[in-house]
């Protein structure tokens with residue numbers, strides 16, 4: 001059975017071809033652990049759980065990596081604000097995050113690398129980029145030179161001739177779009193600093209994911225996933241620096257989930273319009289009812305959060321569970337085949353749920369088959 005996915009890189013639905021027969025390697029950008037996850041972050045986690053389960057159902061051996069971003073601007077800023085050591089802060093929110101995943105019946109990925117455990121690999125990769133001429137040092141850090149990159153911005157379909165506003169980082173960058181691989185220590189960083197041949201400091205965000213992905217899965221991955229907000233700059237820059245080092249394609253298939261929206265806006269911590277799973281459970285919604293609500297929208301479509309929609313999902317899930325009951329049934333082959341075709345078509349969970357309802361209404365089936 002062929003599995004088909006929409007590939008952000010090619011803008012097309014493609015039949016999945018694994019690097020190694022019957023195996024799939026998946027890297028997904030995990031949580032930045034400076035606060036509670038919101039339900040948009042959890043939608044991303046559920047999408048990636050469905051992805052792994054579809055591969056498992058289709059008979060693949062899955063090797064899935066989810067990183068923990070435990071060092072970046074946000075985590076360092078929050079640890080200063082709260083006056084607690086970085087590792088204590090990140091451990092606390094990581095524990096909350098995994099509690100959410102368990103509540104949502106998400107299978108924990110095989111590998112859970114922490115950025116802080118891969119600093120040596122990041123330093124080595126930046127040394128290679130400097131040596132190969134893809135990177136240069138400024139007064140405040142080490143930057144990647146996008147003008148040296150083949151095909152920079154292909155994932156995001158960037159127009160490189162357009163003016164950019166990207167002045168992030170030092171004034172002495174060579175190109176507006178150059179991004180920091182390493183940030184030299186400033187007093188704002190407090191105790192967070194690592195020695196490197198090119199200067200004491202800390203890694204940029206993008207290099208973290210490239211290093212964790214390649215150290216767990218090798219130089220080319222089958223799949224890299226994340227929310228659509230990560231296409232640019234994060235994933236764009238991951239591709240540029242990884243391919244500069246290896247000279248090989250970094251990722252064959254890019255899968256991006258759409259946002260959870262609220263009142264017409266992206267749910268986000270920075271907009272302050274976010275809802276956590278704890279708040280949802282406080283409204284007497286079961287965790288799996290929240291998961292059912294997520295599955296009711298295709299992962300490439302906005303999911304509009306309202307309490308009515310979540311209540312509706314809970315009612316639907318209760319009714320569906322009542323139909324199914326406790327007993328162990330027998331599998332109807334023709335429905336199983338249709339189910340597989342649906343999930344193999346770019347993870348079409350809304351249609352998969354509709355099929356489950358169709359089974360409950362089919363009077364030609366025996367009760368055991370329902």
Ligand code: AMP
Nearest residue numbers: 031032040041044226227258259260267
């Ligand atoms: P963060 O913890 O902010 O690094 O985000 C973790 C994951 O959640 C990333 O894959 C993001 O793209 C994703 N994400 C962030 N906000 C939303 C949202 N409103 N809806 C869906 N996914 C989101």
Ligand code: ZN
Nearest residue numbers: 029030209234
């Ligand atoms: Zn990432």
